[in-house]
Amino acid sequence: MNETSRPPFSLVGLDHVVLLVTDMEIAMRFYQEVLGCQPGFSYPQFGMEQVWCGNALIVLQDYTKPEGKWARPPVEGGRNLDHVCIALSPFDHDAMRAHLKAHDVEIVEEALHGGARGMGNSFYVLDPFGNKLELKGPPVY
Template identity: 70%
Template sequence: MSAAPVPFSLVGIDHVVFLVDDMPSALGFYYGVLGCQPGYTYPALGMEQVWCGSALIVLWDITHPGAGNAVPPVAGGRNVDHVCIATGPFDHDALRAHLGRHGVEIDREAMHGGARGMGHSFYIRDPFGNKIEIKGPAVYPDGRG
């Protein structure tokens, strides 16, 4: 199937927005557990953006008066299954220990495909129940990785 031409070219994911209800807890997780860096801040909206490599994760506090448009239309409704964060090579035991020190449970580990090929993934949740996949680089049958 051939796609119709579009008037733009795709570059990659720019940002993902997560709805949260405790900004200090959210920032603690994304800075302390995932190592994200401070991004843009929008205090009038109750919004903080954190850098995740070259993409942004937007944290929007639904308890903030400026976040009226952020409240999900259905109470408790989900609008994102998970976000996959691509990483460089890592020691699996060291990651398990790091997550444990922060009280973050690993939902599961798996070998999954992605934009960079088959790689080892750890699935965790942030303090608000958002599922995060931490995915290492591709592992090849010949041992390259």
């Protein structure tokens, strides 16, 4: 790679991810009660709410409201994202399973996968709108 093709910046990390939702009340309840996200910035004029996920934001965009129609996907129900990986602190696997079950959240997959922090244990779940989330613990090696 030559010097002229290098980016004029360095990467810092994930800042935010925008997820399309169809019911903001259900979305906010899931992200706050199930995942423990904290309320972030609110942009009702755009049909948008943000929640803090550690030091990054998850932006919830309700495209069914007049204010959010600008974000409507070209194909209703079409995928615009495979999954978002959320880095977690150490957790007890049985407690995680019990917590998700208590909120009627099905575990789609449990796995040991690599990521930015190394190989760690992951739980894959779907939010109420079908967005796949990888809940990933710290590296085990």
